[in-house]
Every structure is written in C-alpha cells, then in structure tokens.
Amino acid sequence: MAEVDEANKPLFAGLSDVSISEDIPVEGDIAVPVTSRGADDEFSTLDEPVKDTILRDLKAVGNKFVHVMYPKKSSALLRDWDLWGPLLLCVTLALLLQGGSADSKEDGGPQFAEVFVIIWFGSVIITLNSKLLGGTISFFQSLCVLGYCILPLTVAMLVCRLVLLLVSSGTASFVVRLIIVTASFGWATFASTAFLADSQPVNRKALVVYPVFLFYFVIGWMILTFSPSP
Amino acid sequence: MCSIISLTMTDDFLEFDEDGKLPISIRDSTSVDMDGIMKPQKQSKQTGPTALELENDDVDTDDAKAELLPNEKRGMPFWTFEYYQTFFNVDTQEVKSRIFGSILPWRGKNFVSLHIRSNPDLYGPFWICATLVFAIAISGNISTFLVHRGDPQYKYVPEFRKVTMAATAIYSYAWLVPLALWGFLTWRNSKIVSSVSYSFLEIVCVYGYSLSIYIPAVVLWIIPSEGVRWFSIVAALCLSGSVLVMTFWPTIRDDRPRVAGAIIMTIVALHVLLAVGCKAYFFSTREDENTSKLRQVEEIKAQPTLKTNAV
Numbered sequence: 001m002a003e004v005d006e007a008n009k010p011l012f013a014g015l016s017d018v019s020i021s022e023d024i025p026v027e028g029d030i031a032v033p034v035t036s037r038g039a040d041d042e043f044s045t046l047d048e049p050v051k052d053t054i055l056r057d058l059k060a061v062g063n064k065f066v067h068v069m070y071p072k073k074s075s076a077l078l079r080d081w082d083l084w085g086p087l088l089l090c091v092t093l094a095l096l097l098q099g100g101s102a103d104s105k106e107d108g109g110p111q112f113a114e115v116f117v118i119i120w121f122g123s124v125i126i127t128l129n130s131k132l133l134g135g136t137i138s139f140f141q142s143l144c145v146l147g148y149c150i151l152p153l154t155v156a157m158l159v160c161r162l163v164l165l166l167v168s169s170g171t172a173s174f175v176v177r178l179i180i181v182t183a184s185f186g187w188a189t190f191a192s193t194a195f196l197a198d199s200q201p202v203n204r205k206a207l208v209v210y211p212v213f214l215f216y217f218v219i220g221w222m223i224l225t226f227s228p229s230p
Numbered sequence: 231m232c233s234i235i236s237l238t239m240t241d242d243f244l245e246f247d248e249d250g251k252l253p254i255s256i257r258d259s260t261s262v263d264m265d266g267i268m269k270p271q272k273q274s275k276q277t278g279p280t281a282l283e284l285e286n287d288d289v290d291t292d293d294a295k296a297e298l299l300p301n302e303k304r305g306m307p308f309w310t311f312e313y314y315q316t317f318f319n320v321d322t323q324e325v326k327s328r329i330f331g332s333i334l335p336w337r338g339k340n341f342v343s344l345h346i347r348s349n350p351d352l353y354g355p356f357w358i359c360a361t362l363v364f365a366i367a368i369s370g371n372i373s374t375f376l377v378h379r380g381d382p383q384y385k386y387v388p389e390f391r392k393v394t395m396a397a398t399a400i401y402s403y404a405w406l407v408p409l410a411l412w413g414f415l416t417w418r419n420s421k422i423v424s425s426v427s428y429s430f431l432e433i434v435c436v437y438g439y440s441l442s443i444y445i446p447a448v449v450l451w452i453i454p455s456e457g458v459r460w461f462s463i464v465a466a467l468c469l470s471g472s473v474l475v476m477t478f479w480p481t482i483r484d485d486r487p488r489v490a491g492a493i494i495m496t497i498v499a500l501h502v503l504l505a506v507g508c509k510a511y512f513f514s515t516r517e518d519e520n521t522s523k524l525r526q527v528e529e530i531k532a533q534p535t536l537k538t539n540a541v
Contacts, residue, residue, distance in 0.1 A: 204320075
C-alpha cells in the first residue's frame, strides 16, 4: 500500500502540471497495478488442482467451526469472513427440519424455504439492527458470525433426529431433546455474543444481544418441536 | 465561519495526505481523529438555523431541546444510513424506562412527553412486535399441545403457520393503526388548532411500546384455563389501554366532544380487538377443538375429492 501511495504522489503532481507545461513522461507512472500484481503472483491459485482449492476452503470453514465450538475471543471469524459455512449449516438444518411432504395436511412444521428465510432474513435484520445501533463491525462479518454460530443448533438437530429414531417419541425423549436444545441454544448465544458484543458501545450491548437471543431461541424452538411424520 | 472551517478542512486534508504513508494501524487512528474533528463542525452547522428560529419564538429551553433533534434529523437526506441511525439512537436504560412507562400508567404523566418526546425510536416497536409474534406462535402451540395431552389419538405437529399469521396481524396493527390515527389527527389539527400534536414516528413508538404488556399476558395464556386468560387480557388492556388513552387525550381534548369520544373509543376498541382476536384465533380450548374437529370431519365427508394444500 505504501508503494502505491508513493507512486500516486508524482502522478497527482504531474496532473496539475499538465495544463502549464507538457510533462508527458508522467504517463509512464500509470502502470502502478503491474508492480502490485507482481506480489500477487506468488499466491496465484490458477494452476493448482481443484482438489487443493476445495480442501483449502473446507479447511478454512472447519477451522472456523472449531472457533465457534471454543469461543475464546479470537478474531478469526471476524478477520476473514466467508458465507460458505453459514450456507452449509443453514441448508443442512433446513433439510433436517423438513418433515414429511409439503402436501400432507398432518405436517405443519416449517418447510425448507421457511427455515431458510428465517435464518437469512433473521441474521440480516440482526446485522442491520446492530449497525443502526452504532456497531463498528462490518455487515458481512456479522452475517458470518451469526451464520457460523448456528453450528451448535445444527448439531443438536442431528442428535435430536437420532434420539427420535432410537427412542419413540415419549416424555423421556422429549426431556432429552429439551436438554440438548437448551444447551446448544445457550452455546450459540454465548459464542455469538463473545464475537459480536465487543463491537458495540457498552450501554447498548443488551440491545444488540437481545435480538440474537431471540433469533437462536426461535431456531431452537423449531428444532425442539420437530417431529418426523410417519 | 465558513473560511475557518475550510481552513481546518485543508489542514486535515494535508495531515491525512502525509499520513497516507503510515502503516494501517496508525492510519486507522488518524481517521478516527478526523471523525472527532469533523463531528463538532457538523453540529455547529446544524445549530445555526435552529438558533435563528429560536430567536423568533420565545420558548422554554426544554422545548428548544425537543426541537433541536428533529431538525438534526431533517438535516440528513433519507437515503443515508445515518438518517436511519437516528431512529435507533437509544440505549438500554432508555428502552427499559420506556417499556416500564408503557406498562405502568402513572396519573397525569404523559408517555410521549415523559419518555419519547425528543427521540422516538424504532428499536422498541420493531423488537417488541417480533417478540410478541413468536410469543404468540410458541405459546399457541404449547396450549394446543396441553389441551390434547392424554389424548391417545392426538399426535403433536408443530404449526408453523401460526408464526406467519401472527406476524401479519401484529405488524399490520403496529403500523397501519398509527398511520390511520396520524392521518386523522393531522386532518383534525388543520381544522382545530390543538396545543399538542404528535409526529407519525411518535405515534408508532407509542403503539409499539404499548404492545409490550401483551408479551407476559400471552405467555400466561399457555395455562389452559379460561379464567386466567380473561383475567390477563383485562389486566393487560387496562394497563396499556389507559396509557394509550392518556397519551392521545391531550391531542383531541380541544376537539368537539363527540369526535374526541369517537377517537378514544376507536383506539380502545382496536386494542381490545387485537387481544381478543389473538386469543380466539391462536389459543384453543377443549370445546373449540372438538367442534372444529367435527366440522373438519363433515368437510372431509362432504368433499372427498378436494384436497387443500396446507403450506
């Protein structure tokens, strides 16, 4: 960056001179991007196998999953955000929540599109809310954090489906699922606030945390009340 | 004054240009400094016209403060993000005091002049509505489950449909009723000069916060006992309805008594309608369920070929 700025200065000075004297050699300096591209060449991913690319991205996503599971104030989720993890989690959760066919009158559970819309619109609205309250975090950073923090709830959904498969739905299975969902809901809220709360003014933290709490609470409710149609 | 500002601006620009070579961390800190320098200038620019206006009218300092803030809002064009940030300019303590103010009507104290006046926010109305929507949907589901408990024939299915229905009902109540009320009050104010008038946002704010009492009430409706439900409805209505009436009474006090009475009656009636409608639609009792089941059976018998898609 410093090189670019240094290169810019003579460019500006030259431009101001153009009208007075024809200082044409200035045009030679316009080739600034070429020098900066030289540095990028080392990181070029054009000629690497597709497998490497996919594995590297998956590793980045998996790395962030670990950060969500052990939320210890690291800024890895914030520094280089991506939306692949949230998409993966959201689609998995929506597919798992899909009960029977959409036509059956018995099944009143949330459909795929409803889960999808609730997760994405919910996180967009929460992000806008935190930006409007004066948060310093960027839009996609916040979306990334909120999306990745669904991970505990997706895991809970998997476990709940297993429980429903093994034990027929009764009071015991309900209590087990209640405990699992409550724990994962607490985990999700705790992890996301650990990442997000620092970006807010102190006297508004509760106002930002409350919508996040509500968001995960609703997702947790959908998971808890899920019952597969026979 | 303008020349001074421009001078400082060029100074800032020069400093920033020199800082351009510094590493990122230092550059960030300088940009923060620049914000700090810029902000007071903006404010001094905006206070200019208001100060002039205030010289003409002799008003109290409190009113002056109240007029200053809307002017700041008008200063920013509506497509900027900062314009919308002014609607969320509240902190935790303020929101708490507004919620309690809307729940506990103290005699002679006006909700708007006491809590909102200078700074109507949209945070409260939006999230109170969202909470109420999910509270209605979730407790409606639980109450259906409790009604059927012990029935071997019954298999619990989550009714997600209730969320969409509740969202439509609550959000349209919280936005359309204030819009209609604001339109009506502006029309009346053009005929009869009233001492107090509210802006649209203030009315939205009052309505949004007045819904907050329904959240605990709705949670109480889980208990499948009609007595408890009606009691909580009446209690919630008395509290939030009286806040609404006391808030809007000053604006229509000077109107003809018949019109004033009609407005108050409409406000209260709509509030009652929302509560009773929600209770009737989302919360079922055992008798209701039996009759609806009978009706369903009859429908299925009557139209065996027609299938409705429940989405």
